[in-house]
Amino acid sequence: MAESQYLVTARKYRPQVFEDLVAQPHVVQTLINALKLGRLAHAYLFTGPRGVGKTTAARILAKAINCMEKSDSEVEPCLNCDSCKDFETQRSLNIFEIDAASNNRVEDIRELRENVRVPPQGGRRKVYIIDEVHMLTTAAFNALLKTLEEPPPHVLFVFATTEPHKVLPTILSRCQRFDFRRIPTKDIVVHLSKICKSEGVEADDDALHLIANKGDGALRDALSVFDQAVALCGSNLKYSTLASALRVVDVELYFEATQYIAQRAAGPMLSLTDRIMSDGHDVREFFSGLAEHVRNLLITVTLGTDALIDVSKRLRVRYVEAAKEFTETVLLRVLMVIDETQSRLPTSTSHRLAVELAMIKMVRLGDSVDLSDALAQIRRLERMVRQTPVQRPVTATAMPPPTQNTPPPRHTPP
Ligand SMILES: [Zn+2]
Incomplete structure (x- = not known):
């Protein structure tokens, strides 16, 4: 990573064109279609968790709209024309990025409204990217609404937010909304x-x-x-x-833990607990990692394949192998113990004790009778009883209970 001027990777590799946007194909396709057909809305709302490409997509859209080199049939910005370059060097007169977290007052929006009236200089449209739009005050939202009600034809807004429920409904209804998803x-x-x-x-x-x-x-x-x-x-x-x-609990420790659960080995489980505690791992982090691990096992057992677990190829093989030791019921119970412990930990006075108890509980789960097995057993017995012909007792003396192998006693008429 020899670099004279160090740039963090997220900035250095920020996607510059739609094609490079990671894992948001539904958004990209719709925007590309709108660009191709020249049917862009006046306001877009990009919602979704942080760090999934909302602002990046807004920037690419803004560049594509104002790019001077690309023809109407093209959609990607050229990245070489004056408009594209000006935006990259933050000198664009037509594309504005506003952080609503720090410009959330009504005065800021009034200033923006003044600015909006002036037509674009040299570009096609003025694009306003307003990040964290939910941070605007109600007065600021209302001021913004006036512009959105009758937007000048040369203006396009892109609002980005992680919390769309905090945006005024009257604003929402004037936007075309795109939900960005978590990246797998x-x-x-x-x-x-x-x-x-x-x-x-x-x-x-x-x-x-x-x-x-x-x-x-x-x-x-x-x-x-x-x-x-x-x-x-x-x-x-x-x-x-x-x-x-990175102070992350090694996945091997989770495999070790579930192996001890399968073997009902309380001793080794306790020494594993000791290792985790003395390595200074955060117990809450350990339990959430263990929950994820047991979930992977459960999914593998339930589906009979590793299709829905998000791990490396090598670990998939391990999960399929380890899952053979478990039934769905035991894994569900382990998850319940983990869940219980996770909710108890914040108020617990001794983390060590809470962790040790949970670990022993998990090891002992296999010892208790599985309720669903017991129910199945009862149903089997009921069926057997129903299938056996009913016998009227001959005398008052107790008859031996009928079993499958012994034929019913012959009935002798008096
Ligand atoms: Zn360009």
Whole structure:
């Protein structure tokens, strides 16, 4: 990563064209169609969790609208014309980015309304990208509404927000809304491996999954973890060193824990607990990781395949193997113990005790009778009783209960 001027990865690799936007095909396709047909709305609302590409998409759209080199049939901005370059160097007179978190007063919106009236200079449309639009005050929203009710034809607004429910309904109803989705781990992994290639970073598949998981659906967050990972481990990212550098509980420990549950091995489970505690891992983080791990096992058991688990190929094989030791019921119960412990931890006076109790409880789960098994047993017995012909007792003496193997006693008429 030899770079004279260090740029964080999220900025360096920020998508410049629609084609590079990660995992939002529904949004991209609709915007491309609108651009091709020249049927752009006056206001768009981009909603979704943080770090999934809302502002990036707004920027690409703004550039594409004002690009001077692209023909009407093209949709991607050229990135070379004056308009595209001016925007990149923050000198554009037609594209404005406003952070509503710090410009949320009614005066700010009034100023914007004045600005909106002036036609674009040299470009096609004036584009206002208003980030975190839910942060506007009610007065500011109302001022904005006036512009949205009768927008000048040369203006286009893109509002971005993580909290659409806080935007006034009258504003919402005047916008075309796009919901950006969380980015699946596998898509983040693909993106990360491309970046690794161009940065000359070696990383194993598990390490990339670890980074992607830390991002929790947000590409931007995953890319900051990537920067952190490279800063900590250099240009060779290996899962085990990365896990300890990032203070993440190694997935091997989770496999160990579930193995002890399967073997009902309380002793080893307690020494595992001791290791986790003395390594200084955050117990809440451990339990949420364990929940994710048990969920992966449960999904594998329930579906009979590894199709719905978001892990590396190597781990998929491990999950399929480990899942053979469990029934759905036991895994559901383990999840219940984890859930119970997670909600108790914040008020617990001794984390160690809470963790140890939970671990022993999980190991002992297999000892108790499975209710669904017991019910099935009862149903089997009921069926047997129903199928056996009813016998009227001959005398008052008790008859032996009929069983499947012994034929019913012969009835002798008096
Ligand atoms: Zn251009």
